Amino acid sequence: MKRRRWSMGLAVAALGAVAMAGVVNTAEADTAPVTFTVGLLQDIDSFNVTAGYLVASFEAWNMQYATLTDKAADDFSTIPGLAATWDKSPDGLTYTYHLRKDLKWSDGEPLTADDIAWTINTSRDQEWINHYATTQNLTATAIDASTVEITSSVPDPKLPTMDVYIVPKHIWESKAADDITTYDALDGVGSGPFTLKSRNAGQDWTMVANPNYWGGKPQVDQVVFRVFTEGSAMVAALKSGEIDFVHDVPSEAFDTLKNEPNIVAISGAQGGFSELAMNGMQGGLGDGHPALQDITVRHAIAMAIDRPALFDRVIHGQGVMNDTLGVSADPVWTPEIPADQQLNYDPEAAKKLLDEAGYKDTDGDGIREMPDGTKPLNFRYAELSDSDNAPAIRELITGWLKAVGIGTEVSTYDQTQLTDVIASGEYDMFVWGWTPYVDPDPMLSYFTCDQVTTDVASVGYNDANWCSDEYDKLYTQQNQELDVNKRIDLVHQMVTLFYTESTYVVLYHDADTQAYRTDRFEGWQRQPKDTGPALFTNSSPTYQTLKPIAGGGSSGDSSNTGLVVALVAAGVLVLAGVGVFLTRSRKQRDDRE
Amino acid sequence: MRPRFVIGKLLGALSTIAFVVVFDFFLFRVVNGDPINSMFRGRNLTPAQLDRLRVKFNLDGSKWEQFVAYVRQLLHGDLGYSLKSSRPVATVISEAIWPTLLLVGTATLLAMIGIMIGYRAGWRRGSKFDAGATSMSMLTYSMPEFWIGMVALGVFAAGLGWFPVGGLNKPGSTETGFSRLLDQLHHMALPALVLGVAYIGEYMIVARSAMIDTSREDYLQLARAKGLRDAEVRKRHAQPNALLPVVSLSAINFGFVLSGAIAVESIFSWPGIGQQTQFAISGPDFPMLQGLFLLISAAVIVANLAADLLYGYLDPRVAGR
Numbered sequence: 056m057k058r059r060r061w062s063m064g065l066a067v068a069a070l071g072a073v074a075m076a077g078v079v080n081t082a083e084a085d086t087a088p089v090t091f092t093v094g095l096l097q098d099i100d101s102f103n104v105t106a107g108y109l110v111a112s113f114e115a116w117n118m119q120y121a122t123l124t125d126k127a128a129d130d131f132s133t134i135p136g137l138a139a140t141w142d143k144s145p146d147g148l149t150y151t152y153h154l155r156k157d158l159k160w161s162d163g164e165p166l167t168a169d170d171i172a173w174t175i176n177t178s179r180d181q182e183w184i185n186h187y188a189t190t191q192n193l194t195a196t197a198i199d200a201s202t203v204e205i206t207s208s209v210p211d212p213k214l215p216t217m218d219v220y221i222v223p224k225h226i227w228e229s230k231a232a233d234d235i236t237t238y239d240a241l242d243g244v245g246s247g248p249f250t251l252k253s254r255n256a257g258q259d260w261t262m263v264a265n266p267n268y269w270g271g272k273p274q275v276d277q278v279v280f281r282v283f284t285e286g287s288a289m290v291a292a293l294k295s296g297e298i299d300f301v302h303d304v305p306s307e308a309f310d311t312l313k314n315e316p317n318i319v320a321i322s323g324a325q326g327g328f329s330e331l332a333m334n335g336m337q338g339g340l341g342d343g344h345p346a347l348q349d350i351t352v353r354h355a356i357a358m359a360i361d362r363p364a365l366f367d368r369v370i371h372g373q374g375v376m377n378d379t380l381g382v383s384a385d386p387v388w389t390p391e392i393p394a395d396q397q398l399n400y401d402p403e404a405a406k407k408l409l410d411e412a413g414y415k416d417t418d419g420d421g422i423r424e425m426p427d428g429t430k431p432l433n434f435r436y437a438e439l440s441d442s443d444n445a446p447a448i449r450e451l452i453t454g455w456l457k458a459v460g461i462g463t464e465v466s467t468y469d470q471t472q473l474t475d476v477i478a479s480g481e482y483d484m485f486v487w488g489w490t491p492y493v494d495p496d497p498m499l500s501y502f503t504c505d506q507v508t509t510d511v512a513s514v515g516y517n518d519a520n521w522c523s524d525e526y527d528k529l530y531t532q533q534n535q536e537l538d539v540n541k542r543i544d545l546v547h548q549m550v551t552l553f554y555t556e557s558t559y560v561v562l563y564h565d566a567d568t569q570a571y572r573t574d575r576f577e578g579w580q581r582q583p584k585d586t587g588p589a590l591f592t593n594s595s596p597t598y599q600t601l602k603p604i605a606g607g608g609s610s611g612d613s614s615n616t617g618l619v620v621a622l623v624a625a626g627v628l629v630l631a632g633v634g635v636f637l638t639r640s641r642k643q644r645d646d647r648e
Numbered sequence: 649m650r651p652r653f654v655i656g657k658l659l660g661a662l663s664t665i666a667f668v669v670v671f672d673f674f675l676f677r678v679v680n681g682d683p684i685n686s687m688f689r690g691r692n693l694t695p696a697q698l699d700r701l702r703v704k705f706n707l708d709g710s711k712w713e714q715f716v717a718y719v720r721q722l723l724h725g726d727l728g729y730s731l732k733s734s735r736p737v738a739t740v741i742s743e744a745i746w747p748t749l750l751l752v753g754t755a756t757l758l759a760m761i762g763i764m765i766g767y768r769a770g771w772r773r774g775s776k777f778d779a780g781a782t783s784m785s786m787l788t789y790s791m792p793e794f795w796i797g798m799v800a801l802g803v804f805a806a807g808l809g810w811f812p813v814g815g816l817n818k819p820g821s822t823e824t825g826f827s828r829l830l831d832q833l834h835h836m837a838l839p840a841l842v843l844g845v846a847y848i849g850e851y852m853i854v855a856r857s858a859m860i861d862t863s864r865e866d867y868l869q870l871a872r873a874k875g876l877r878d879a880e881v882r883k884r885h886a887q888p889n890a891l892l893p894v895v896s897l898s899a900i901n902f903g904f905v906l907s908g909a910i911a912v913e914s915i916f917s918w919p920g921i922g923q924q925t926q927f928a929i930s931g932p933d934f935p936m937l938q939g940l941f942l943l944i945s946a947a948v949i950v951a952n953l954a955a956d957l958l959y960g961y962l963d964p965r966v967a968g969r
Contacts, residue, residue: 108687109732182700184701188692256735256740257923258816258817258919281917282919284814285914287798288813288916289813295805295813471683471685471686513698516690
């Protein structure tokens with residue numbers, strides 16, 4: 056009997072507690088902070104700017120660390136950040152930045168020119184992975200607390216843009232150079248609109264509004280980033296209102312979201328593209344097919360591929376139909392290819408080109424041979440195993456090539472293997488893609504002769520094994536040209552040259568597919584204007600302007616407290632029932648003995 | 649139990665773990681390729697910067713040198729740094745273990761109902777109860793976990809909105825104490841039920857067949873002849889003897905607890921070992937994969953060792969042989 060009373064007591068106590076918790080829950084919802092919740096398919100890799108490299112990390116840094124100059128939401132133009140104004144020296148090598156008045160870190164410490172000089176100089180000396188490309192030629196000097204002078208040892212067309220994350224010296228200077236990259240950087244001290252409050256690895260991280268933000272305290276109290284491992288589960292959470300924003304909407308869900316009430320689905324381009332690359336065998340290692348060193352064959356291949364059809368059928372039009380190299384998130388750097396140089400889809404013309412150049416099918420097997428009749432045009436075609444689009448692209452491209460008499464042998468690799476295959480030069484063609492920065496210089500530099508891999512121990516970025524003196528000359532010129540219009544012209548020449556050389560057949564520019572609820576928050580800013588994404592952009596301006604819609608409520612408080620109470624109560628009752636049953640059967644047994 | 653039996657089993661387990669250490673290391677390196685080159689593709693880094701990253705992640709030097717460094721680290725209890733997060737592998741794993749233990753442990757407890765059902769069904773073989781229970785178990789046993797998960801998510805979370813779509817807690821919540829616990833239970837209910845349903849069939853079927861085997865034994869006839877009631881014969885004479893296969897199934901399953909339920913953790917974004925494995929595979933994050941595989945293999949080996957020793961204790965004939 057004792058046991059039964061015990062289990063009944065437990066059940067009653069549990070029920071009481073559950074009911075109380077329900078009351079507490081409801082009360083709490085009224086005072087809850089304004090929370091904006093973002094769902095994404097990636098966990099942050101590191102909050103440390105010297106270690107992280109994933110998109111999610113850049114988004115957190117965009118929120119936490121202000122930069123000396125900011126980028127406009129509409130067109131990436133350089134606008135004041137921590138610096139209010141700046142002056143240029145006559146030789147264009149030195150810029151003097153004047154900071155805003157009374158800048159403070161989120162922990163209340165003053166933010167001075169010293170923090171800026173320390174970040175720039177230390178990142179240069181220690182070669183921080185996300186800073187060094189910008190700071191390698193710079194020397195920063197704090198003139199006084201609110202003035203910093205930055206001198207470049209070479210002409211640098213990127214200046215006065217100074218878009219490197221400035222970290223708080225008072226937190227970071229104690230980290231030794233050797234283990235600075237293993238610092239977890241969970242201090243949450245920054246100068247941007249939001250700073251890190253907490254992190255649950257694999258689940259979520261929360262950024263709270265920075266009360267000391269120089270642009271004024273944001274109108275959203277906190278931004279929660281929630282990690283999903285399943286795209287469809289993430290979309291379901293947006294529909295049910297558990298989250299307000301989805302980054303990387305699975306393509307099959309994109310069109311259905313467009314028809315949902317209170318949800319907007321956008322596809323935002325930032326210059327990222329996919330390409331069919333061909334092994335040019337110009338200076339690098341390997342055994343690429345000799346036919347691909349003939350520009351006529353490359354032109355024929357470009358004309359055999361129906362890019363508009365790929366765009367519609369592979370990425371369902373969720374991107375930009377553009378077949379030039381994407382060198383920047385800013386479309387100003389992308390030229391219009393002159394009509395007479397365009398290599399549009401025309402299989403008959405492709406066949407004619409190959410015929411005229413002597414690539415004929417001499418043995419009647421449907422595959423052309425080299426002009427000397429020896430090697431057939433059978434190309435090794437490599438693709439990525441972890442790309443959702445690779446199978447569809449392969450089916451279409453190999454079919455189109457077959458139609459003009461070119462054979463393919465397909466191999467599938469993961470990213471690490473494919474990088475290795477490309478470095479060794481043992482391939483003929485592959486499909487992959489790139490995402491450029493805002494400044495076109497890095498993307499352009501990847502196709503210079505210097506970046507051709509000549510030693511597998513030191514792999515360059517030039518994955519097409521392609522090298523051109525003319526291109527290199529133009530590269531050096533744009534790299535030193537301080538007049539922006541002249542530089543745009545030089546870059547246009549380079550991209551046009553790269554297009555006509557056809558070492559890459561750019562298939563399309565892909566896009567970030569995103570979706571958000573329109574009934575809770577407003578103030579969205581796409582970067583660049585109209586065509587870019589709303590979050591996860593180059594400088595993520597939306598967080599500064601986002602504000603709740605009156606009466607819209609914030610995400611996450613949709614959990615049905617009453618139902619939880621009922622369900623838990625039901626569970627407790629079942630358990631109590633089992634307990635009673637067990638006690639009774641034991642009692643019966645005891646009675647019999 | 650004889651000491652020789654125990655020592656033999658222990659040595660066997662230790663040498664298996666040693667084999668796993670070596671095997672895992674080379675397994676992930678069979679395919680050539682430098683993860684640093686692919687991870688930092690398009691990041692505009694200089695060759696010197698890339699070299700420094702290789703040193704940081706113990707990817708410089710020959711495979712043999714890397715192996716020696718790995719074993720030396722391991723002996724110091726250091727599993728290295730994750731390529732992706734730059735965090736110590738041991739820290740990442742120790743954070744992910746608890747959610748997995750909680751989820752799979754709860755599901756296993758739920759699945760214990762299957763043992764009770766199995767005993768009853770096996771005892772009354774051919775009855776309506778048996779037919780119903782067996783076909784239900786076959787049905788749930790044959791349904792893939794991810795499929796049950798997707799359906800449950802679609803109906804109860806996304807559709808009816810009774811449960812959250814995933815995660816361990818409401819993100820960004822400031823709740824503490826009991827209301828936090830309640831929130832956690834709310835989040836766990838659906839994945840634990842899905843896993844429980846998936847496990848229940850297995851337990852039921854094993855318990856049922858063990859009971860059927862036992863029910864043919866002569867000593868049960870004797871018990872009935874003594875005039876004991878049917879329920880007494882089942883509880884006191886049949887069930888204890890039908891326990892052995894169930895014990896070994898539970899022990900082996902317990903080993904697999906740590907490998908998590910990759911499919912279910914992935915559908916419900918549950919921050920456990922299964923989710924970490926999924927993240928690491930998509931890297932590939934060698935140090936994380938090595939750490940995870942070592943942990944999972946060690947858990948299975950230890951669970952098997954425990955099952956062997958328990959078996960020896962429950963059935964002295966095993967240890968004596």
